[in-house]
Amino acid sequence: MNYEECQKYLEEIQRSGIKLGLETTRTVLSSFDNPQDKYPSLLVAGTNGKGSVCAMLAQILAAHGYRVGLYTSPHLVRVEERIRIGQTLISTQDFCHLLTVLRKQIEDLLKKKEIASCPTYFEVLTMLAFLFFEKENVDMAVFEVGMGGRFDSTNVGSPLVSVITEI
Numbered sequence: 001m002n003y004e005e006c007q008k009y010l011e012e013i014q015r016s017g018i019k020l021g022l023e024t025t026r027t028v029l030s031s032f033d034n035p036q037d038k039y040p041s042l043l044v045a046g047t048n049g050k051g052s053v054c055a056m057l058a059q060i061l062a063a064h065g066y067r068v069g070l071y072t073s074p075h076l077v078r079v080e081e082r083i084r085i086g087q088t089l090i091s092t093q094d095f096c097h098l099l100t101v102l103r104k105q106i107e108d109l110l111k112k113k114e115i116a117s118c119p120t121y122f123e124v125l126t127m128l129a130f131l132f133f134e135k136e137n138v139d140m141a142v143f144e145v146g147m148g149g150r151f152d153s154t155n156v157g158s159p160l161v162s163v164i165t166e167i
Contacts, residue, residue: 001096001099001100001103002096003092003095003096005096006095006096006099006100007079009099009103010079010099010121010124010125013118013119013120013121013124014120014121016117016118016120016121017120018120018122018147018148019117019120019123020148020151020152021151022151022153022155022156023115024115024116024117024119024123025119025123025126025127025153025156026156027109027114027115028102028105028106028109028115028119028123028127029127029130029156031105031109031114032105032131035130035131035133035134036130036134036156036157037157037158038134039069039133039134039137039138039139039140039141040139040140040141040159040160041140041141041142041143041157041159041160042057042140042141042142042143042159042160042161042162042163043143043145043154043155043157043159043161043162043163044057044142044143044144044145044162044163044164044165045145045149045152045162045163045164045165046145046163046164046165046166046167047165047166047167048165048166048167049165049166050072050144050145050165051072051144053163053165054070054072054142054143054144055070055072057142057163058070058086058142061139061140061142062086066139066140067085067086067136067137067138067139067140068085068086068138068139068140068141068142069083069084069085069129069132069133069136069138069140069141069142070083070084070085070141070142071083071126071129071133071141071142071143071144071154072144073122073125073144073146079095079125080092080095082125082129083095083125083128083129083132085133085136085138090132094132094135095128098128098131098132098135099124099128101131102124102127102128102131106118106119106124119153120153122146122152122153123153126143126146126153126154127153129141129143130157140160143157143159
């Protein structure tokens, strides 16, 4: 898919709303050999300050020489802002390539009835981040939980540390 097609696909799946649960994310990621398990991660949940805590943790780790992936939400201008390594956003090319691969795998899993429905917008972006961080061989990744807490798609891995900000 080109960038315009990627944006259209994301708009289409955004209409599906929010579905709490981890089974769809786990099934799709399993079909990619569980990229979320290929590097250590930190998970930040809570109500207030999650993004700031994620940014600070990523900077602290980077200051100690780690190559750090950072996944946050929402974005301000471009969806690529959610996925970065250090201060560098995922490139448009990497974003579109991984989204194309992910979409095809999701469609195949739907046809085989291995998943019941298309993943949500947040689930797709989270899976894309897991795949990108594996591809880029990060030393560590920091993930901001969305709205789902323990049923949030960021929660499929086994983080070294889980942080809960003020609730």
